[in-house]
């Protein structure tokens with residue numbers, strides 16, 4: 670699987686230029702799409718500022734902060750493509766934290782869909798089927814580890 674990741678542009682041609690050039694676009698597409706897919710996710714973010722509308726929430730500092738956190742995790746995965754196992758403990762712990770704040774593992778997949786949507790909108794014709802598959806593979810590794818941590822935390826609480 671790692672050959673697929675590396676050959677089809679997760680690391681090679683897309684990520685760093687995209688991060689540098691399109692921060693606004695990343696936030697806009699990624700978060701806008703996420704709440705389009707599941708508006709109830711908004712309630713999981715405990716804002717100190719009040720959210721009059723989805724647009725207000727999207728612009729709130731707490732939410733933008735979380736988008737940045739998501740992108741930092743993706744960036745760490747891109748930087749460690751050759752050794753994603755080195756992120757295992759971090760990702761397990763991240764999964765545990767999300768279990769603790771009431772985020773379900775299915776929601777991780779929606780973030781993945783939003784990420785792909787953002788890439789599609791940003792890359793246009795450069796968003797090819799192999800490139801999509803490569804990102805999907807990488808994100809699946811991240812989510813699988815987070816989901817394991819999530820499940821472990823749930824089991825601990827059931828004991």
Ligand code: HEM
Nearest residue numbers: 710713714715735738739742743766767770772776777780
């Ligand atoms: C729809 C799915 C998700 C929801 C609703 C969600 C929600 C949250 C919430 C409520 C927090 C705690 C408050 C905060 O720090 O903002 C949090 C923390 C965090 N989330 Fe998510 N999250 C989701 C998916 C993800 C994914 C997929 C990633 C990474 C790939 C991620 C990365 C992080 C990080 C790095 C933190 C900080 C953890 C820490 O404090 O150490 N989140 N998330």
